[in-house]
Amino acid sequence: MINLIKKDLLIQKKSFIFVFFYSLFMFVIFNNPAFVNMIYVMGMIISVYFFLITGNMEDEKNKSDILLNSLPVLRSRIVLAKYVSVFVYMFIGAFFLGIAGLVFHLPLFPFTTRLMNAAPDTSSKSTLFGLSR
Numbered sequence: 461m462i463n464l465i466k467k468d469l470l471i472q473k474k475s476f477i478f479v480f481f482y483s484l485f486m487f488v489i490f491n492n493p494a495f496v497n498m499i500y501v502m503g504m505i506i507s508v509y510f511f512l513i514t515g516n517m518e519d520e521k522n523k524s525d526i527l528l529n530s531l532p533v534l535r536s537r538i539v540l541a542k543y544v545s546v547f548v549y550m551f552i553g554a555f556f557l558g559i560a561g562l563v564f565h566l567p568l569f570p571f572t573t574r575l576m577n578a579a580p581d582t583s584s585k586s587t588l589f590g591l592s593r
Contacts, residue, residue: 461537511552
């Protein structure tokens with residue numbers, strides 16, 4: 461079972477790089493105090509989804525199911541390895557998000573909240589379309 465998880469991890473070398481850069485992207489886009497806890501949850505869900513999709517895509521492309529069925533491994537072990545790999549992907553996604561979070565909370569990157577997320581100016585008397593009365 462551990463070898464099946466290793467196989468899934470080895471065929472996804474490019475996915476690790478993508479998930480790391482995606483983690484950095486999440487911190488740049490959702491740089492608002494209201495989204496602080498949501499960054500980690502959304503990032504982990506999307507990284508697990510990406511790992512699962514790319515792993516299944518590589519398995520289909522290489523026709524790994526034929527090879528796995530020819531091995532003296534029970535199908536229940538193969539299915540169990542796929543389920544365990546979801547938790548491994550979750551830990552990897554959390555690790556990359558934690559690294560990205562540490563990088564963006566260093567004083568070297570003084571990001572402020574974006575203007576789009578700033579509170580609207582209540583002193584102006586403009587309507588929905590920016591026309592004044």
